[in-house]
Amino acid sequence: MIKRLFLLLCLAGFASLVGAAVEVDSKARPFWPGVNYDTAIPTFKDVLGYEAGERISTPEAVVRYFEALEKAAPDRIKLFRYAQSWEGRPLIYAAIASPKNLADLEVIAADTGALADPRDTSDANASGIIDRLPASVWLQYAVHGNEISGSDAAMFTAYHLLAAGDHEVSKSVLDNTVVFIDPLQNPDGRARFTSRYYATVGLAHSADGISAEQNEPWPQGRFNHYLFDMNRDWLAITQPETKGKIAALNRHLPQVVVDIHEMDGDQSYYFAPAAKPFNPFMTQAQIANMDAIGKNHARHFDRFGFDYFTREIFDAFYPGYGDSWPTFYGASASTYEIGSARGHRYLRKDGSVLTYADTVRRQFVASLSTAEGTALAREKILRDFYEYQVGAIAQGRKSSGRVYLMPNQRNREGNQRLATLMAQHGVEVRRATADFSACGVSYSAGSYFIDTAQPRGRFVATTFTDQVDMTEAFLKEQERRRARNLGDEIYDVTGWSLPMMFNVQTNACSRAVSVDSVSVGADDPLQGMVKNAEASVAFLVPWRDMAAGRFLTAALQAGISLKSADEAFVLDGGARYPAGSLVIEVSANEDNLVQELQRLAQQTGAIIEGVDTSWVTEGPSFGSDKAVKMLAPKVAMAWDEPASATSAGNTRFVIERQLGYPVTAIRSGALATGDLSRYDVLVLPEGNYADMWGEEAAENLIRWVEGGGVLLAFGRANRFLTDTEVGLLNIKREYAYREDSADTDADADDESSEVTGSLLTSREALSQAIIESETAPDSVSGVLANIDVDQEHWLTAGVDPQLVTLAAGNDIYTPIKLDSGKNLAWFADEANLLASGYLWAENRAQLAHKPFLVHQPIGDGMVIAFTQTPTYRAYLEGLNLLLTNSIFRAAAHARAN
Incomplete structure (x- = not known):
């Protein structure tokens, strides 16, 4: 009995410690004062046991809460699972709308798709669609897993839209828009952050910047399982989280997209207008729409007494961010950034304490204001979306590089990878099924081509053009800052040509291509094959691209015996093979070799050529020291x-x-x-x-x-x-x-307080000195x-x-x-x-x-x-x-x- 009482007292004490650890600032206010909420819609407390902003929700809690909202209001919210992370966590988005619009979600998607292609939709038909179509706004949060406030703000935004039916902002939003909420773009990173954060918490949360709570261990929660900064993965689409998200955006084509982040805790809140430079393939209408939504934020932030700033950082030049990629299908898009508490409490340099509830509330206000701004400008935003497509097609038709062609030559695997990647982006890509000529150049069947006179033409242009220039004025200012020994304002990479990075040759042609062709799909496999499967001596894999590379790694793991030639060689009969080519000798392998090679050819896309002789007329023979046996390295x-x-x-x-x-x-x-x-x-x-x-x-x-x-x-x-x-x-x-480095400080003596006199004849000379x-x-x-x-x-x-x-x-x-x-x-x-x-x-x-x-x-x-x-x-x-x-x-x- 005494032992049981002691255990109960211990448990009670532990519970009080946990309770203390999740207390919020006593000054916390209602997120939007004066709103009456429908009690039929479950609150955070009802489902998760704590109030919004009172605790950092885990990925599991985020999904659980959205599932509870869907169960309570299935006529106004619908959940979609769009991907699964490397660690097996679901990624979801929610569509929130009036009962009629939610029931018509597929119709809305079809109408939006019609607006997105003026080749099939006349201006008159577009006007009819715009009259009846709600605008779509996509709010995506926490692509960096330790930028924590967004996910809880996403949950409260959904709650508010469902439970605050009499609120004038909510009514405007639901009458005029469909709101898509992607609450958690990086569940693996958030799980890493929350588990490590709460493991450091003691009796009370520390706001001290040097405390364990405020200092994440390597690799931090910012990144996903493979430690990618997924806000930089939009061009290559390497991660499942990005792939699923882009597919969802391509399905619904929301006209306003906002990517919601956190930044240093001593900063306030950033929203549009964005900093310069802008990508030249963006339109003024897109920029103006985000500026107008930014002004709507300012109205609410002024009302609530929230500090904010615009234009100073976070430019819109690089096309591979969550706030820039959507602009190239016609959306108006932006980044939001809030100073982060990086936990429950953060002690700022000015002595004030930023609480987690503070950050969640501001993110919620900005989220709701975005939806409101979209609703207020519904017709203009939809019209601008349609006109973007019209302009993209017209710009492609008059471009000197109207069509980009990828010859079916050396880098077969790279061509196919790039072609299917562009299809994944939503670009129309074609593969020729016959030989043809374009602008005086001959191409063989199997060559790919992309006509930029299409809705995604601007995306093709910005990712295939060798050089995308920043404005002369911006560059002049950066050089001035360097001359003054000030930091430059270039935020990220300034070169990103996909053909260059994929080592793919492209040619530009000013005219449309006429040839029998087929559409390329995002999941089209590279077709491998075994030629002359009855070969008696060996099978060769030319070492030209990564189809051969992946064949090598797969063959090593399958236990196949093979060699790799250090130099190019020519077989009897004239067939030439490049240096590195793989040699798989029949006599050195098992009886099921051909079946294994056929399996691996289909798996990797490699071309495997059977030969009936090992007689080499140029280069190293199969038995040479220059044909090195490959073993599976650790x-x-x-x-x-x-x-x-x-x-x-x-x-x-x-x-x-x-x-x-x-x-x-x-x-x-x-x-x-x-x-x-x-x-x-x-x-x-x-x-x-x-x-x-x-x-x-x-x-x-x-x-x-x-x-x-x-x-x-x-x-x-x-x-x-x-x-x-x-x-x-x-x-x-x-x-x-430095040209003058040999003379610089030539007479200086570290042991002396004096040096020989010098002449500085200009301000530039002072900067160098x-x-x-x-x-x-x-x-x-x-x-x-x-x-x-x-x-x-x-x-x-x-x-x-x-x-x-x-x-x-x-x-x-x-x-x-x-x-x-x-x-x-x-x-x-x-x-x-x-x-x-x-x-x-x-x-x-x-x-x-x-x-x-x-x-x-x-x-x-x-x-x-x-x-x-x-x-x-x-x-x-x-x-x-x-x-x-x-x-x-x-x-x-x-x-x-």
């Missing part, structure tokens, strides 16, 4: 601090999901002293490893490499390897080049740069002589000397270096001819250094064959030593 990579979370996640994703090969993630601390002998390849993603690793780690890595290990380093990871005390890579990171002589180059947000590739090394087998990489940051390295290794890829000359984007002239000059890929043998192993990251955002697919060589061919050569 691949590890650094995980956890100090690795960059996005670089680690992007790299793991590329290897596992694009190359199709498993990776063992090892925490960086364990790599310093752990037994690495079980692994053949170790990948170091971006990161400042010197922050954690010292002499012991260096010695451990050196022993492993000397014993036959392959060490791959990306971007900033090379800073550790090039440290003179580490000695794993004999190149050096450069300071910024205050720069340290040994300083890094100016940082680059991100451009596409051309690289040249050595064609006479086994590591670059089958790789094209020119590729494109993304260059960002300010790391520039010296070439490696011949007695240490070899430079296998390097940046092009100054005149040809920039492929797309805006690059500081000084960086362009200094980066020219500097190494991109360096190979340094050490003992029986080697170091392979990429001075920029080849897995950046997983959209540099044109580099994947080079990456495949760096893992699999390198491991084979290390073992051959």
